Amino acid sequence: MKQLTILGSTGSIGCSTLDVVRHNPEHFRVIALVAGKNVSRMVEQCLEFSPRYAVMDDDASAHLLNASLKQLGSQTEVLSGQQAACEMAALDEVDQVMAAIVGAAGLLPTLAAIRAGKTILLANKESLVTCGRLFMDAVKRSKAQLLPVDSEHNAIFQSMPQPIQHNLGYADLEQNGVMSVLLTGSGGPFRETPLHELASMTPDQACRHPNWSMGRKISVDSATMMNKGLEYIEARWLFNASARQMEVLIHPQSVIHSMVRYQDGSVLAQLGEPDMRTPIAHTMAWPNRVTSGVKPLDFCKLSALTFSAPDYQRYPCLKLAMEAFEQGQAATTALNAANEVVVAAFLAEEIRFTDIADLNLAVLEQMDLEEPQSVDDVLRVDAIAREVARKQVMRLAS
Structure with missing residues (x-):
């Protein structure tokens, strides 16, 4: 039985992870749950899965959780703060850590899991977008998996040969x-919108993703294809891929989640319901398989699968992310931070x-930063980029 810490248990990925545990109680046991401030959902999760530990982001949320659990007879020990989250990621009895805390808050706990040599189920984009070299170096030193x-990187991983799967970030493609x-990538909701109409698109229109059910921020990133740009950055690190070894395709149906092209002319793809x-x-089950609760893909009900090259006039954010990777980690960190501020605006x-x-381009052009050598350096670049982005937004909005 695999023992699990879930970082970000009350979010979308965390809840889906617990649903897989629910379908496979004989294979997985939850040791620790870590979340932000959603006390009510954490209470439900603790009562159902009986973790040994539950960690909330702040003391006030932890106090509320502890009081609720005691009243309900739960034996779960409640802790708070980032240090506690890092400790849960490195617990001796834990085999796997689901790294699903969104944003910079997930960096240190994920790094703690890597340094402890755990199997890390990586769902935190910022880990590689902002700390790619730092994280991959730590993975190599600790022999973490x-x-x-x-979904895209998982599809690529499944389509890769075993030597690459066992040596991510370092194997020679x-x-x-x-x-x-x-x-x-699907191309988002504005794939066929005339270019001259894009300026008038509203937040609600941007958030109507044709295939996936997602939060508002990531829905906007899908509409701009910034999400694909960030995934491009992640894929470069994860698979040790050069620019010439990367292709980005628009695939509106979101049935093929990504592919790998081989030298002999073969192309391996992973398909499935979104x-x-x-x-x-x-x-969670790798290298084995377990039930997920997802309905099988019905090929007889599929429409045609279509593909096209991305238009960078329509998706300048995608091009921006590709160029930022060539500039280095300071640029990718700044772009990610600026984009969060700008999308919120x-x-x-x-x-x-x-x-x-x-505005994302303006922030990158305005910043002149040294390459980060530590997580603290990354957080400093992140903070500066956010401040520059806020000023750019205020200038434009005034």
Whole structure:
């Protein structure tokens, strides 16, 4: 039986992870749950899964959780703060750590799991977008096993030969017969919107993703294809891929989640329903398989599968992310931070949809930063970029 810590248990990925546990109680046991401030959901999770530990982000939330659990007769020990989260990620009895805390808050606990040599089920984008070299170096030193949860990276992982799976970030693609990685994306809700109409698109329109059910921020990132840009950055680190070994394709149906092109002309693809429980169950059970609760893909009900190259006029954020990778980690960190601020401003209707890419570019052009050598350096770049982005938003909105 595999023993599990879930970082970000009350979020979307965390809840889906627990659903896989629910379907496979004989295979998985939850040791620790770590969350932000959602006390009511954490109470439900503790009562159902009886973890040994539960960690909340702050003392006030932990106090509320502890009082509720005691009243209900739960034996779960309640802790709070980032240090406690890091300790849960490194517990001796834990085999796997689901790293699903969103944003910079997830960096240190994920790094703690890596340094402890755990199997890390990686769902935190920032780990590789902002700390790619730091994280991959730590993985190599500790001999931790990284397993990507993001549907695209998981699809690529499943389509890779075993030597690459066991040496992520360092295996040579060419020596293993791989020609390129094909990263697919739906193109979002504005794939066919005339370019001159993009400026007038509203937050609600941007959040109507045609295939996936997602939060508002990531829905906007899908509309701009910044999400694919961030995934491109992650894939470069995870699979040790050069720019010429990467291809990005628009695939509106979201049935093929990504592919790997081989030197002999073969292309291996992973297909499935657009449901995050599939990649989650894959990483949890790897190298075996368990039930995920996802319905089988019905090929007879599929429409045609279509593909096209991305138009960078329509998706300037995608191009921006690709270029940022070539500039280094300071640039990718700054871009990620700026984008969070700028997308929040768009969702608050302070700027137009087309301003997102313009402001992201303005932040990158304004910043001149040294390459980060530590997580503290990364957080410093992140903070500076956010401040620059906020000023750019205020300038535009005034």
